[in-house]
Amino acid sequence: MNIDFEIIVFYALAATGVVSGAMVLxxxxxVRVAFWLLSSLSAVAGLYLHLGADFLGLTQVLVYIGGIxxxxxxxxxxxxxxxxxVKLERKSTRSMATGVGVSLVLFLVLASVINSVGWASRRPASATPTTQxxxxxxxxxxxxxFELISVLLLVVLCGAAYLARRRVEQSHA
Amino acid sequence: MPDVGLKAYLMVAAALFSLGMGVVITRRNAIAVLCGVELILNGAALNFVAFNRYSAPAGRLDGQIFTIFIIILAAAEAAIALAILLNVFSITDSVLIDEADSLKE
Incomplete structure (x- = not known):
């Protein structure tokens, strides 16, 4: 019964993530694209929790949903x-059909590759807290x-502030 | 004991990746393209976490570390991309990516 519940939760999360991703397309x-992306990212956060990655699930909520x-x-x-x-965003339904077709073909290729490999089915141990x-x-x-990425974040902070600043006339200087 | 298994997670990740790729290729609004990039990164990160759960030795969390770095890089990329986008918008008065073509002339 407990295991069945896990499987139901997985399929609910997977369906939410994929359907929301399709709605992004x-x-x-x-604006609706952004909110469907919110739904999709939340489902991925749920999948992280389902995989036993508790710290990552919460980081996903904090950084993606709270930040990005x-x-x-x-x-x-x-x-x-x-x-x-907003009206100009898509000229026609043809570009939408192209997007759906590209996604479908790419997914079918990837799915056939995934299906052709015999993945090791090691039964994972029960999840333990991962933060420590x-x-x-x-x-x-x-x-x-870790140190490199902290420097990168500092550079990004300065760079984004520099790029997005308001240009002022420098004539008085 | 029944279990969804690694393959189901890989399928979900592949679907997210393909949808993101379709968004990046066909959307005209640069912000929507950015949303597609986030979908692609999420598909890749989900792969890392799933492989870490199903095939890493016990106690190793290398896949999750990779996912942390992916999330950090995604945040950095979104911040820089939006700053560039605001500049493009102030110059061309549009966020449609096929209208920022002044280098062609």
């Missing part, structure tokens, strides 16, 4: 001063990438 309004999605909504807000742009092990790994085996 076919929705017309860019809000950033995207701000981007939409600041660049859509003309409502006509992640912290230990980040400060021992992965300390160099």
């Amino acid at each position: 076919i929705a017309r309004d860019v 999605l809000v950033l995207i909504l701000f981007g939409i807000m600041m660049t859509q001063r003309d409502p006509g742009l 092990d992640l912290g230990t790994a980040l400060l021992t085996d992965y300390v160099l990438p």
